[in-house]
Amino acid sequence: MPMLSGLAALAAGLLMLRWMPGLPPLWWLYLQLVLGLLLLGSRAWRLGLFALGLGWACLSAQWALDDRLAPGLDGQVRWLEGRVVGLPASAEGVVRFELEDIHADRAHLPGRLRLSWHQGPPVLAGERWRLAVSLKRPRGLVNPATFDYEAWLLARRIGATGSVKAGERLQAAEGPVAWREALRQRLLAVDAQGRAGGLAALVLGDGSGLRDADWQLLRDTGTTHLMVISGQHITLFAGVLYGLVALLARFGLWPRRLPWLPWACTLAFAGGLGYGLLAGFEVPVQRACVMLAVVLLWRVRFRHLGVLTPLLAALCVVLLAEPLVVLQPGFWLSFGAVALLVLAFAGRLGAWPWWLTWWRAQWVMGLGLAPLLMALALPISFSGPLANLLAVPWISLLVLPLALLGTLLLGVPLLGEALLWLAGGALELLFLVLAWIALQLPAWIPAQIPFWAWGLGALGALLLIAPAGLPVRALGLALLLPMLFPPLDRPAHGEAEVRVLDVGQGLSVLVRTREHALLYDAGLRRGDFDLGERVVVPTLRGLGVSRLDLMLISHGDADHAGGAMAVGRGLAVKRVLSGEPERLPVVLGAERCSAGEAWRWDGVDFRIWQPPPGGDSNDSSCVLAVQAGGERLLLAGDLSARGEAAWIASGQPLAARWLVAGHHGSRTSSSSFFLRAVAPEKVLISRGHLNAYGHPHPLVVSRIEALPAGLHDTAVEGQLLLQLGRGGEPESEREKSVFWREK
Structure with a gap:
């Protein structure tokens, strides 16, 4: 018991790094390590282990921060x-x-x-x-x-x-890395029925050959872990070697002078380590090899200590070797999965049929990992248990053995290529099945919820997977409800919540009232790099926005309209307006915005305007004014000085407290004439850090400062949140205290 509590104290100190808002000064960290060592000889030795763990984790993180570019x-x-x-x-x-x-x-x-x-x-x-x-x-x-x-x-x-x-x-x-590169090129050149990239991911841990659509499908079905070399793959290969030795010993074919158990464990670890080296021995693979080593050592010498001891020992070894793994979701998911399986199966009386054990493992993982996925802001796959029920044995027992054996036999004419062709076909068949499953049960991106609701849901999930004899087990269903149907914050009547998203060199602004939501522009898309998919949709989903009453795309340039298609796929959009509807995908059904159109939602007034035809694309921008509680916000799209002059001449009221500057702060926009007409107290600029265009231009910055007006910049502050109608200051997402983020 002292060993278990000591490991728990050390692990708690190492894990605490994840929640540190900032790191203590170096002199304090060294003092903490000394104090921790002194406490080891006292009755407070567990506190000493905690202090040593936290001190070492913070010191290692500080060294990494110090190694950043000057x-x-x-x-x-x-x-x-x-x-x-x-x-x-x-x-x-x-x-x-x-x-x-x-x-x-x-x-x-x-x-x-x-x-x-x-x-x-x-x-x-x-x-x-x-x-x-x-x-x-x-x-x-x-x-x-x-x-x-x-x-x-x-x-x-x-x-x-x-x-x-x-x-x-x-x-x-x-060197070895060159050998891995040569093997990758050989694998990618093989006819694997279009799945050579997937086989390279399984054999070498190189996922670059998988398409974005493949990764999305894996996320939707909760099977990403199958295509990233992880503990499952390492353990499977080691388990085959262990089982082979055990089988030979059972039938008397293993040499009697060699004790089978130590040799089985040694060969299993050697095989797992060799597979890990083949996969590049990155941090997730290192973690898997450490866990394998600890479990095999426990199997040989320390089974009397129970199952929690090797789990905590592996956790401490991994964290001592690299404390920064606490910043990686894979670390939490891998150890969380093992802990859940221990909880679900340890201490059970009697043996279950293999099919029942396999099914229980899948639903335990699906239910138990849901709170962890929610805490990590990752999608939750409702189809995950079913998909893994089929995909895990398919990959483990068919695709992976064929892929490894085919790779090993690539030097044998035709044989290696034939095995890889079969492996690729089996993998392609699996992807077809996963696509059908994902279509029936798409992934769910949960909203951010209060900690109390999450805590109750996590407790409910643990109760449901606990042993059946636990008296309060049925209470777990009720405790899940606050997590699945949480109370979400909404603006008061007559107020609007405005978020200028951090989408780099582009624009996307969410405006929410009590019962409605509007998205102005959808961020950049360039090739497969789609910020609508990567930023806009996850952010809106995380805020509890599942539908948009209006998506207003100012004009057709890629930095404003590029993400519109992803938004249309990811959320229910009631209506789409644009200054250049002809440049948007037809499937969106965009209408041309009408200058002067106005409406009211929940006591908040909206009005749109567009310059007369004849200008360039930027001056086709459909602009928006939002007024709540006496405060007005203007969204100027990419209007140039010419378009701004036309807006002034239209006679529409322009005086506003807030202005989202046109064209990301370009010198061709935000003219002195326009700024004086608006007279904003605060100007918000959405642009990319160190962008190639030099935005915001120093001339524009000087015009804003001359008003005088405050300047807020997404490249400096991240997402900007303002509560229109309350008269407050904008909140910067980057200012939230986490030790790794540069202010």
Whole structure:
């Protein structure tokens, strides 16, 4: 019991890093480590372990933060040399790869960079390059309930990103990573019935060959873990080796001088570790190998300690090796899944039929992981239990063995290719079945809910998967209700909630009243990079918005209209208006906006206007005025000074407290004449950090400051929230305290 409580105290300290709003100074961290060591010899030794865990986690995180690009180099172009690590990904003419062993003249650079090269030459793992790179500090779009790019970069200890402007290869690929690259190229060249990319994901852990539609399908059916090498794949391969030794020993075919159990565990770990090295030994694979090692060691020597001890030991080893894994959803999901299975099956009396055990495991995972998925702002798949019931054995017993055996036998003429052809066909059949399942039961993106509602739901889920004899088990259904049907905050009558989303170099604004929702523009789409799908829809869903009464697309440019199709697929949209409906997909059924159209929702007034025909696309923008509680907001689209002059001449009332500046702060918009007519107290600008256009232009900034008016910028502050009708100040999403986010 002391061992169990000690491991729990150490794990609690290491896990606490995830919720730290900021990191203590270095002198305090070193003092904390010393105090923790001193406490180990006292009755408060558990507190000492907690202090050591938290101190080590914070110190490791601080080292990663210190390795970020210096602010003075942000946006600069520097020549550097480095070696390509991992397997580069290429899509839509863009090569993305990571660089280590970096050297640059007269500059200290981070130890790891993530780079992109538009229309660049092929880049292979293990090569050494000399590159001219436009460097950027780690920075991502900041919106509620969306992917946190900055946390992801820090968890991988990537200290800077950048785009390559020019480069030359200095050295060909060499070493194990070069061998992996050569094997990947061989796999991708095989005829696998269109699924060579999927086989590369299973064999090498390289998911770059899967299409965006494939990943979406996997998310919708809760089967993403099947195509990312994880504990399941490592454990399966190790289990086959363990079972083979056990089978030989049972039939007397194993050498008697060699004890079968230690050898079975040793060979299983060696096989799992070898598979992990083949997959690149990234952090998730390292985590799986550590868990496998601890479980096998427990099987050989420590079974008397129970099942919780190896689970906590594996957790502590993983966190001590890399404390920043707490920023990765996969860490929480993998350990959460194992803990749920332990809870569901430990201590059960009697043996269950295999089919009942398999079915129970799936619904336990589906129900038990739902609160965790909700906390991580990830989609919840209602079809997940059914999809995994079919997909896990299909991948584990058919596709993966064929893929591994085919890869091993690629040197044998025709045989390896034939096995991979069969594996690819089996994988394609699985994707067809998953597509049908996803169509029947699409994934659900839950809304953000109060902590108390989430806590009750999590407790309810645990009660439902607890042993059947627990007296209060039936209460679990009632406790789930607040989580599934939570009370959501809504604006009061006569007020409007306005969110200027952080969509980079584009625009998307959500306006909500008590019972209605309007979206003005939908963000950028460029190739497969669709911010409507990646940011706008998840944000709206996370806020509890499942339908839009109106989607108003100012004009047809990609940075305003690109995400409209994704929004139309992801939410129910009652009506679509645009200044250039002919440039939108026909399926949206967009109508041309009518200048002067006005309406009232829940005590909030809306009015739209559009310049007369004859201007360019920007001056076709349909603009919007929103008034609530005596406060007015103007959304100016991409109007130029010419369009602004026409708006003034129209005689519509323009005086407003809030103005979303036209064309992201371009010098061709926000003229002095227009700004004086509006006389805003606050000007909001939606634009990308270090964008190529130089927005906002210094001239526009000086005009705003001369009013004088306050300036708020999504590139600096993330999503901006204002409560129209309350007279308050805007709230910045970036200002919310988390230690990894740059303010």
